[in-house]
Amino acid sequence: MRVTLCVVGRLRAGPERDLIDDYLKRFDRTGRGVGLGPAKVIEVEDKKGGGSAAEALLLRKAIPEGAMIVTLDERGKLMTSPEFANKLAGWCDNSQRDLAVLIGGADGIAPDLRAEADFSLSFGKMVWPHMLARVMVCEQLYRASNILAGGPYHRA
Numbered sequence: 001m002r003v004t005l006c007v008v009g010r011l012r013a014g015p016e017r018d019l020i021d022d023y024l025k026r027f028d029r030t031g032r033g034v035g036l037g038p039a040k041v042i043e044v045e046d047k048k049g050g051g052s053a054a055e056a057l058l059l060r061k062a063i064p065e066g067a068m069i070v071t072l073d074e075r076g077k078l079m080t081s082p083e084f085a086n087k088l089a090g091w092c093d094n095s096q097r098d099l100a101v102l103i104g105g106a107d108g109i110a111p112d113l114r115a116e117a118d119f120s121l122s123f124g125k126m127v128w129p130h131m132l133a134r135v136m137v138c139e140q141l142y143r144a145s146n147i148l149a150g151g152p153y154h155r156a
Contacts, residue, residue, distance in 0.1 A: 001092040001099055003027075003039040003141060006062040007134055008055045008105035010043050016131050023138035031145035035092045039141060041134075046105075056110035059102055067098035069117045071109050072133055076120030081154060084121070085144035103133050 011017050024039050031037035044058035063069060068091055079087065091099060102109055102117070114120065123136055146153040 001036055001088070001096050002064070003037060004062070004064055004067065004098065004100045005039065005041045005103065005134065005137060006059050006100050007041060007043055007103040007130070008045065008059065009130060010045055011131060011134065016135055019135045020138045023135070023142045027138065027142040027145050030142065030149050030151060034089070034145055034148040036088060036141075036145050036148070039138075052104060052107040052110040053112075055105050055107075056113040059104075059109070059113060063100040063102075064098040067100040068096050068119070069100050069102060071102045071114055071117040071120045072104075072123070072137060073109060073114060073120045074122055074125060074127055075114075076122035078122050078124065081140060081143050082147055084140055085147040087119070088141075088144050089148055101137055103130050103137065105130055 011020070020041070024041075027039050028037045031039075042062040044055065044062055046054040046058060048054065088099075102113070104110075123133065128136065143154050
């Protein structure tokens with residue numbers, strides 16, 4: 001199952017970019033054996049300042065056709081890492097070819113786009129900066145692939 005991170009904002013070179021690149025590289029290597037990956041990031045940016053509604057239009061264009069849509073949202077489902085791994089495995093086992101993970105900008109994801117999502121995931125009740133949320137999603141993708149592959153990275 002291919003994974004596309006559809007995200008608002010452009011990430012410049014720096015520690016966040018380095019972490020994302022590292023986790024996605026690990027995910028691609030580990031996930032291959034369990035039917036996950038490759039992963040890519042598509043960045044969108046509303047240069048006209050239209051807020052979350054304008055960002056939603058751009059995010060929709062970035063979603064691969066037929067992809068399962070997962071939003072990252074504080075109102076989403078709280079999961080453990082093994083639960084998230086099992087969720088990914090279930091989608092993969094059900095022949096889902098593409099997964100799009102959406103991360104909104106400073107104002108989050110527009111309500112109408114949130115309503116279109118197949119699943120919504122939360123990293124807790126706290127709000128995280130969207131650039132840091134990218135790193136967290138990439139780490140959890142790698143962790144999930146490692147859990148499914150029986151690797152040593154996740155220690156529960």
